[in-house]
Amino acid sequence: MENLRQTDQVIRGWLKEIRKDVLGELHDPLSVAEKSSRKDLVTNVDKANEKKIIKYIRELDPEAKILGEEGQGDRVTDMQGHVWIIDPLDGTLNFVKQRDNFAVMIALYIDGTGVLGYIMDVMRDIIYGGGPQLGVFNQSGQLPKPANISLKDGLLGVSGPMLIHDKYHLQAIDEASSGVRIIGSAGIEFIQVLTGKQNGYISHLMPWDFAAGKILAETLDLSVTKVDGTPVDMLSSNDVLVSTRDTHKDILNMIR
Numbered sequence: 001m002e003n004l005r006q007t008d009q010v011i012r013g014w015l016k017e018i019r020k021d022v023l024g025e026l027h028d029p030l031s032v033a034e035k036s037s038r039k040d041l042v043t044n045v046d047k048a049n050e051k052k053i054i055k056y057i058r059e060l061d062p063e064a065k066i067l068g069e070e071g072q073g074d075r076v077t078d079m080q081g082h083v084w085i086i087d088p089l090d091g092t093l094n095f096v097k098q099r100d101n102f103a104v105m106i107a108l109y110i111d112g113t114g115v116l117g118y119i120m121d122v123m124r125d126i127i128y129g130g131g132p133q134l135g136v137f138n139q140s141g142q143l144p145k146p147a148n149i150s151l152k153d154g155l156l157g158v159s160g161p162m163l164i165h166d167k168y169h170l171q172a173i174d175e176a177s178s179g180v181r182i183i184g185s186a187g188i189e190f191i192q193v194l195t196g197k198q199n200g201y202i203s204h205l206m207p208w209d210f211a212a213g214k215i216l217a218e219t220l221d222l223s224v225t226k227v228d229g230t231p232v233d234m235l236s237s238n239d240v241l242v243s244t245r246d247t248h249k250d251i252l253n254m255i256r
């Protein structure tokens with residue numbers, strides 16, 4: 001692998017190619033299969049994207065381990081060395097039902113430390129990417145750190161099922177915020193927090209759902225932990241809270 005800035009450009013190039021592929025499929029009939037339930041879907045596009053991203057990574061970084069949602073990568077059991085974590089299509093249900101509000105995400109961790117993360121909002125044609133050594137950029141320039149707003153002064157993104165089941169007193173937490181938003185794509189939700197449009201997001205997520213967002217959020221001084229405030233585990237599912245620091249304190253105070 002070349003230096004980070006070159007690698008950043010290479011990854012943005014991959015994502016642009018993936019975007020062209022996805023747009024090419026947008027009006028064709030999808031092949032859709034159910035995974036765990038009728039709300040948990042996989043399409044031919046999820047699988048094709050994953051296959052292509054894995055091919056790109058193997059060419060760039062042949063020794064690396066790759067964890068991908070659709071299972072065409074490696075069986076990753078530890079975070080030693082180079083570990084790429086990819087979500088080839090995030091918000092598959094939105095993709096199928098809306099053809100909007102879905103993302104493609106790529107993250108690189110080295111010995112457990114987040115180095116590069118990318119979230120592409122496909123329909124808006126924006127790639128948010130970078131890492132602690134580069135900052136966070138999209139095509140318009142560098143993202144500023146979002147204002148450190150408290151829970152009551154901003155909009156909170158949540159997972160629908162967690163809100164319905166009132167996990168962690170989420171209904172009271174939402175009541176204490178300015179309002180709730182449910183987008184249905186972890187990647188797009190992370191973008192809302194990175195850009196200061198929402199002051200937080202709470203959801204039950206798999207590593208590929210938050211791996212890229214965590215790197216970008218932490219680069220912008222946002223907090224990313226489990227909902228109980230403990231560190232997230234990069235190799236299992238977590239109830240994740242990403243938020244401004246003040247909102248993080250507010251939410252932890254309400255949960256404890």
Ligand code: 2AM
Pocket residue numbers: 036039040041069087089090091092093159160184185186187203204205206209
């Ligand atoms: P996915 O579309 O890549 O599966 C939906 O609220 C968000 O949570 C999406 O980002 C979705 O990612 C993710 N998610 C994680 N686990 C899920 C599950 N079992 N069923 C549906 N969405 C899931």
Ligand code: CA
Pocket residue numbers: 040041042069092
């Ligand atoms: Ca999925």
Ligand code: CA
Pocket residue numbers: 087089090091186208209
């Ligand atoms: Ca996902």
Ligand code: CA
Pocket residue numbers: 046069087088089090091092
């Ligand atoms: Ca996915």
